[in-house]
Amino acid sequence: xxxxxxxMLIAEIWxxxxxxxxxxxxxxxxxxxxxxxxxxTYFSHLDISRGSPHLLSHGKKIVLALAEGSKDxxxxxxxxxxxxxxxxxxxxxxxTNFKLLSHCMLVALSCHMRDDFTAVAHAAMDKYLSAFxxxxxxxxx
Amino acid sequence: MVEWTDFERNxxxxxxxxxxxxxxxxxxxxxxxxxYPWTQRYFGGFGNLYNAAAIKGNxxxxxxxxxxxxxxxxxxxxxxxxxxxYAELSVLHSEKLHVDPDNxxxxxxxxxxxxxxxxxxxxxxxxQAAFQKFxxxxxxxLGRQYR
Numbered sequence: 001x002x003x004x005x006x007x008m009l010i011a012e013i014w015x016x017x018x019x020x021x022x023x024x025x026x027x028x029x030x031x032x033x034x035x036x037x038x039x040x041t042y043f044s045h046l047d048i049s050r051g052s053p054h055l056l057s058h059g060k061k062i063v064l065a066l067a068e069g070s071k072d073x074x075x076x077x078x079x080x081x082x083x084x085x086x087x088x089x090x091x092x093x094x095x096t097n098f099k100l101l102s103h104c105m106l107v108a109l110s111c112h113m114r115d116d117f118t119a120v121a122h123a124a125m126d127k128y129l130s131a132f133x134x135x136x137x138x139x140x141x
Numbered sequence: 142m143v144e145w146t147d148f149e150r151n152x153x154x155x156x157x158x159x160x161x162x163x164x165x166x167x168x169x170x171x172x173x174x175x176x177y178p179w180t181q182r183y184f185g186g187f188g189n190l191y192n193a194a195a196i197k198g199n200x201x202x203x204x205x206x207x208x209x210x211x212x213x214x215x216x217x218x219x220x221x222x223x224x225x226x227y228a229e230l231s232v233l234h235s236e237k238l239h240v241d242p243d244n245x246x247x248x249x250x251x252x253x254x255x256x257x258x259x260x261x262x263x264x265x266x267x268x269q270a271a272f273q274k275f276x277x278x279x280x281x282x283l284g285r286q287y288r
Contacts, residue, residue, distance in 0.1 A: 027266075034266030035273050103250060104269075110257040111264055119175040120193050122254060126176055 002131070006124035007073050013109075013121065014067035021067070024108050025059025026050075031104035032097075039097050066105075069132055076135045088139035095140065098133035105129060143278050145220055152271040157217045160259055166206035169252040171196045177247045183240055209248075216279050224282045231286035242284035249276040 002010070017024055030050060032039050046054040069079050077084075087093060106125060110117045174181050175193045184190060187201040196202055212230065219226045234240045253272060257264045264272075 031266040031269055035270040106254055107257045107264075107269060110254045111261055114258045114261060117254070117258055118193075119172040119197070122172060123176040123193075 002073060002124065002127055006120075006127070007070075009121060009124050010073070010128045011070045013113075013125065014063075014070040017063060017109075017112075018067055020112070021063035022056045022060040024105075024112060025061070025063040026055050027059070027111070028062070028101060028105040028108040029055060029059050031107055032101050035104065036097075036100045039100055042091070042093055042097070062101075066129075066132065070128065073128065073131070076131060077138070080132070080135050084136060084139045087136050092140075095133065095137040098136060102126070102129035102133060142221070143223070148267070149271040149274060150220060152268050153217060153220065153275050156256060156260070156268070156272060157214060160210075160256060162210035162214070163203070163207045165252070165255055165259065166208070166210035167203035168206070169248065169255045170206035170209060171199075171202050172251040172255060173248045174202065176251060177244075180244055180247060183238065183244070213279065216275070216282075220275075223278050224285060227279070227282040228286060231283050234283060235287040242280070242287060245280040245283050249273075249280055252276065 029048065033043075033048060040048065046052075046058070048055050048058075065080075065083060069076055072079065106122065106129070109125065110122075113121075171193075174184070174190060174196050181190050184202070184205075187199060187205075189195045189199060190202075215226050216223045234242075253269065253276065256272065257269070260268070
C-alpha cells in the first residue's frame with residue numbers, strides 16, 4: 001500500500017531521472033544479465049552488450065514507462081494497458097523476471113543516488129515496482 | 142562445494158576490506174526493518190522501531206547490525222567452507238531464534254543495496270553478481286540446519 005507521501009516521492013524521483021533514463025535503464029538491464037543469466041534468453045535477437053544501441057534504447061523505454069506510470073499511480077491499470085497486452089500476448093516474459101529486474105533497478109538507483117536513496121525512498125520504490133510488475137502481468141491468464 | 146573464480150574471491154575480499162562494518166551493518170539492518178516491516182517481529186525487545194528515523198537511531202539496531210557484519214566476516218575468511226562455518230549459527234536461528242529463513246534473503250538484498258550506495262559506480266554488474274553469489278551461499282548455509 002502506497003501512502004500519498006510515498007506516491008509523491010516516487011513521482012519526484014522518476015521525474016529527476018528522466019534525463020538519465022538511458023543510463024539508468026541500461027545499467028539495470030546489464031546488472032540483471034550479469035546476476036541472472038537466464039534473463040538473457042529473452043534478448044537473443046538483440047545486441048545487449050555494454051554500450052550497444054539496442055541496450056540503451058531498451059533501457060530508456062523501460063525507465064520512461066516507469067516514470068510515466070509514476071505520474072498517476074492510482075491509474076496504473078489504465079496507463080499500462082498497451083504494455084499489459086504486449087507482455088501477455090507477444091513478449092510472454094515469465095513474471096519471475098519482473099522481480100529480478102526490479103531488484104536490479106533498485107541497485108542501479110542506489111549506485112546512482114547513493115545516500116539520497118534513503119530507506120524510506122527504497123521502501124516506496126520497492127512497493128511501486130512490485131505494483132507495476134503485478135499490473136504488467138495482469139492479462140497473462 | 143562452491144566453486145569460486147579468482148575474480149569472485151578477490152571481489153569479496155576487496156568489498157569487505159573497504160566497507161566499515163559499523164556503518165554498513167547498522168544501515169543494512171535498519172533498511173531491512175524499514176523496507177520489510179514484518180521483519181520487526183524478531184526484534185520485539187529492541188524498543189522504539191516506530192518509524193524510519195527511530196529505527197535508524199536505535200542503538201540496539203546499530204549494535205546488532207555490526208554483529209551481523211562481523212558474523213559475515215567469518216564466511217569471508219572461510220569461503221571454501223561456508224556451510225560448516227555457519228552450522229552452529231544455523232541451529233541458533235532455527236531452534237532458538239525461530240527466524241523464517243526467507244528473511245535472510247531480505248537482509249541480503251538490503252545489504253546489497255547499502256554496499257551499492259557505498260561503492261557507487263565501482264559496484265558494477267559483475268561485482269554485484271559476485272557479491273550476490275556470496276550472499277546466496279551464506280543464506281543457504283544459514284538455512285541448512287532447519288528441520
